[in-house]
Amino acid sequence: MSDVAAMTGATVTRATLRRNFWGSVWRVLLRKPSRLLGVVLMLGFAFMGSIGPMLYDRPLPRDPSVQFASPSLRHPFGTDFQGTDVFSLLVIGSRYVLLTALITAVVSVLLGTAVGLVAGFRRGALDAVLMRITDVNLTIPGLPLLLVLSTVWEFSGAWEMGLVLGLLGWGGLARAVRSQTLSLRERGFVEAARGLGLPNRHIVGRELLPPIAPYIAMNALMSLIVAVYAQVGLFFLGVMPVIGENWGVMLNRAVFDFGAMTTPARLPYMLAPLLAILLLTIAIVLVVDAMDEVFNPRLRVE
Amino acid sequence: MKGIARRLAGHLARGLVMIWVVLTFTFVIVSIMPGDPVQAEYELLLQQGHSPQQAEAQTAMLHRFRPTGSVLEQYLEYMGSLLRLDLGQSVVTRVDVSTILGEATRWTVIPVLIGTVLSFVLGVLIGVYAAIKRSGKLGDALTLSGSLLRGLPDFVVALILAAIFATLWPVLPRSGAVNILYEPGFNLDYILSLGQHAILPIATYAISSYGGWILAMKSSVVTVLGDDFILAAELRGMKRSVIFRYIARNAILPLFTIFALSIAALFSGAIFVERIFNYPGLGMLLINSIGRRDITVMTGAFLLITAAVIVANIVADMFYTVIDPRVRRAGDAA
Numbered sequence: 289m290s291d292v293a294a295m296t297g298a299t300v301t302r303a304t305l306r307r308n309f310w311g312s313v314w315r316v317l318l319r320k321p322s323r324l325l326g327v328v329l330m331l332g333f334a335f336m337g338s339i340g341p342m343l344y345d346r347p348l349p350r351d352p353s354v355q356f357a358s359p360s361l362r363h364p365f366g367t368d369f370q371g372t373d374v375f376s377l378l379v380i381g382s383r384y385v386l387l388t389a390l391i392t393a394v395v396s397v398l399l400g401t402a403v404g405l406v407a408g409f410r411r412g413a414l415d416a417v418l419m420r421i422t423d424v425n426l427t428i429p430g431l432p433l434l435l436v437l438s439t440v441w442e443f444s445g446a447w448e449m450g451l452v453l454g455l456l457g458w459g460g461l462a463r464a465v466r467s468q469t470l471s472l473r474e475r476g477f478v479e480a481a482r483g484l485g486l487p488n489r490h491i492v493g494r495e496l497l498p499p500i501a502p503y504i505a506m507n508a509l510m511s512l513i514v515a516v517y518a519q520v521g522l523f524f525l526g527v528m529p530v531i532g533e534n535w536g537v538m539l540n541r542a543v544f545d546f547g548a549m550t551t552p553a554r555l556p557y558m559l560a561p562l563l564a565i566l567l568l569t570i571a572i573v574l575v576v577d578a579m580d581e582v583f584n585p586r587l588r589v590e
Numbered sequence: 591m592k593g594i595a596r597r598l599a600g601h602l603a604r605g606l607v608m609i610w611v612v613l614t615f616t617f618v619i620v621s622i623m624p625g626d627p628v629q630a631e632y633e634l635l636l637q638q639g640h641s642p643q644q645a646e647a648q649t650a651m652l653h654r655f656r657p658t659g660s661v662l663e664q665y666l667e668y669m670g671s672l673l674r675l676d677l678g679q680s681v682v683t684r685v686d687v688s689t690i691l692g693e694a695t696r697w698t699v700i701p702v703l704i705g706t707v708l709s710f711v712l713g714v715l716i717g718v719y720a721a722i723k724r725s726g727k728l729g730d731a732l733t734l735s736g737s738l739l740r741g742l743p744d745f746v747v748a749l750i751l752a753a754i755f756a757t758l759w760p761v762l763p764r765s766g767a768v769n770i771l772y773e774p775g776f777n778l779d780y781i782l783s784l785g786q787h788a789i790l791p792i793a794t795y796a797i798s799s800y801g802g803w804i805l806a807m808k809s810s811v812v813t814v815l816g817d818d819f820i821l822a823a824e825l826r827g828m829k830r831s832v833i834f835r836y837i838a839r840n841a842i843l844p845l846f847t848i849f850a851l852s853i854a855a856l857f858s859g860a861i862f863v864e865r866i867f868n869y870p871g872l873g874m875l876l877i878n879s880i881g882r883r884d885i886t887v888m889t890g891a892f893l894l895i896t897a898a899v900i901v902a903n904i905v906a907d908m909f910y911t912v913i914d915p916r917v918r919r920a921g922d923a924a
Contacts (some may be wrong), residue, residue, distance in 0.1 A: 350913060379805070383822055387635065409601075420604070420607075423604065423608070424607075424608055424611055427608055427854075427899060427900055427903050428608065428611070428612060428896055428899070428900075429857060429858045429895060429896060430858065431855075431858040431861055432858065432861065432876060432891075432892050432895045432896065433615075433892075433896075435861070435877070435880055435892075436615075436616065436619055436880070436888065436889075436892050439623055439880055439888070440619050440622050440623050440624065440882070441910055510741075517743040517745075517746075520734050520745075521862060522861075524745060525861070525862065525865055525877060526877075526881075527877070527880055527881075539749075543749065543866070549624065549749075549752055549753065549756065549757050549764060550757065550764075551757075552757055552758055555757060555758070556752055556754070557794050558749065559753065562746055562750065564747060565746060566746065569738065569741045569742065570738065571904060572741075573734075573737050573741055574739055577734075577737070
């Protein structure tokens with residue numbers, strides 16, 4: 289009987305906690321309307337990448353008579369060198385960009401968290417080895433490495449690109465997770481768990497991971513931005529084949545092939561992908577700002 | 591002092607290991623490169639009637655890669671020539687790679703340094719202000735501008751600057767390092783032209799790294815503000831300017847570690863900036879050599895950029911050790 293009471297009690301507290309959590313999320317969002325804007329923009333981009341490309345018939349209509357048209361109601365960002373609507377190119381290109389960013393974030397977060405947790409929890413020789421590898425990962429500049437790598441391997445597919453960028457980008461998170469693990473493992477509750485004889489898997493997964501999880505989540509969002517920049521940058525530089533549909537290819541064509549920088553009339557063609565990148569950055573920064581305050585109540589200025 | 595020496599030795603050892611990793615990586619890349627350029631050169635020389643020994647010596651002299659022999663032999667020879675700092679000759683122009691690299695390095699290092707110093711000074715000053723006024727509207731806005739700008743990649747900044755100052759309102763040159771009409775040398779026209787061409791790249795470096803400084807300085811100042819010694823100074827009735835000096839001195843310390851990361855980031859960013867402004871630095875060299883499959887120049891530029899970043903990291907850490915007595919003592923005790 290008392291068991292049942294304890295269990296229902298536990299479920300009630302958990303439900304209340306959850307309600308309190310969403311309540312505080314809502315309050316944090318409302319305190320600065322800009323954060324609400326961030327969430328809306330994020331949802332917008334998610335829609336653009338997932339559903340957006342299905343709304344267009346392929347191949348996209350071309351109209352050679354209106355090359356490089358200036359922005360109008362019909363073509364919000366004008367048209368490109370074939371008379372194709374730039375906005376539709378942007379929407380179609382967003383799928384590759386966002387999918388790649390997502391894969392990168394998943395790979396780098398999984399690797400970084402795993403390495404950081406293991407190194408911080410096990411310490412000793414394994415820690416030393418893992419941290420040396422992390423140092424190498426952090427120190428060797430990624431972009432030159434990718435450029436050189438591109439001479440032997442065309443990693444332009446979404447999965448390959450995401451994997452490569454993720455493999456290069458986990459070092460910072462690993463180091464941060466390790467240092468937090470090192471300080472957490474000395475706390476009373478971890479000692480208690482160890483004293484109870486709980487297995488290591490439980491201690492790492494159930495005791496150490498949850499307090500670090502908010503930090504990891506924010507890091508995942510920031511790594512989305514980094515991944516977008518890296519892949520758009522690679523296509524923009526022209527070391528990846530300038531084919532396919534994504535924002536980097538658009539930028540490369542606009543700047544290096546079609547003189548967007550020398551002819552003011554062709555600027556919208558270049559500015560469209562830039563604007564998309566800017567908006568995506570703003571959205572993520574605003575959401576991270578809101579998350580920071582939800583998870584760090586000390587930051588709140590009531 | 592012993593602590594510092596030991597720390598330096600440790601860093602140097604780690605730096606060497608990293609450089610070895612990079613060297614091995616480049617060796618692997620060049621060996622598996624499609625259409626093996628070294629082999630191609632070797633066979634071309636054979637066809638031109640050179641004897642195998644001659645052809646092999648000639649190819650090795652050009653590329654630092656032996657066309658024949660086992661992989662291990664090739665690897666050892668490659669490492670050996672790089673240890674002698676012998677980078678070979680450009681496959682395309684037959685100029686010594688070290689000469690080409692030296693030429694390109696100035697065009698990267700000088701703008702990057704000027705840009706870094708500019709953004710450091712600006713970022714630190716604004717960061718202190720944002721920390722002190724952190725509950726106000728302006729402080730908030732400055733912080734947000736910092737997090738947005740830190741996020742922005744160099745190529746976006748460079749393209750926006752170019753669109754504004756070279757296309758829409760054409761006041762600055764968009765391409766090249768100097769107007770070729772002017773004779774190189776110490777004359778006013780030439781120097782002015784150099785300066786004009788450098789403005790946009792330098793501004794790009796400064797703008798894209800200054801957000802990081804603001805945020806770092808702000809959080810550092812906020813931490814120091816809560817320290818006991820600041821409270822004690824306030825209670826002793828010290829002047830605000832003196833207290834400000836206490837804060838600034840202690841808060842600026844952690845920023846030196848970011849300095850290295852910033853330089854590293856800018857070296858990567860230079861690739862975009864130089865490509866966009868057609869500036870003849872290391873980044874441009876790397877891109878062009880990749881385009882032409884000029885493997886000796888490509889590996890040379892890549893090695894130089896990575897080595898510079900690795901050295902910058904070591905220097906920053908050592909500098910931090912020397913100026914912060916706390917780290918120094920911790921090192922001595924260990």
